[in-house]
Amino acid sequence: METRERSQHSYMWIPGATTVGVVCSEGVILASEKRVSYGYLVVSRGGKKVFKITDHIGAACAGLVSDMQILVREVEVYANLFKMDVGRPMSVRSAAKVMSNLLFNRRLFPLITQTIVGGIDDEGASLYVLDILGSVIPDKYAVVGSGAEIAVGVLEEAYKEDMSLEEAKSLVTRAIKSAISRDVMSGDGADFLIITKEGIREESIKF
8 A cells, every 4th residue: 555655656746748749741740738747736837848959850748848958959959960061951760860869878867758759851741759768669640748648549539641730730739638638737728839841830829
């Protein structure tokens, strides 16, 4: 009984989130709700968990906000150095692999973040999911964070590969709203990173 109570207590101090990524016919949508919680305390109602890496690559995270920021900043530096050295933008796959290497190199003192990397390049739109040790899994849609179990059910029921941008955005919004209604560590609206051939557009909505 004591072990179970200790386990439940320690779980409550893991920062929560509901973070979603979806590939659609026109590009990729990354989104996350805005609540930053620490146990029973809501630290912020305006936390940003989606990040631009390059003009056509973004990341969305769940976990410690400080670790997300450090990881994305490092990948952004490598992407800029690659473009200066080679003369062309880094691909989405390469950005995910760089992030994987950074996470794996920190495996003994890991960055506490689950990450979705998505974007569009010469190979088209793509999405990769990474855990805290750097595993890289390509997918068409993904959810990470404390609300993932609820949100992924909404995606699996309605996702189609040929969805338009507006249909995909509507589905992502519905998935996040569904998670927020049940997950106390998620809430207070959502930030979107909409990635197409034209570039990256950021949007926010309040629930």
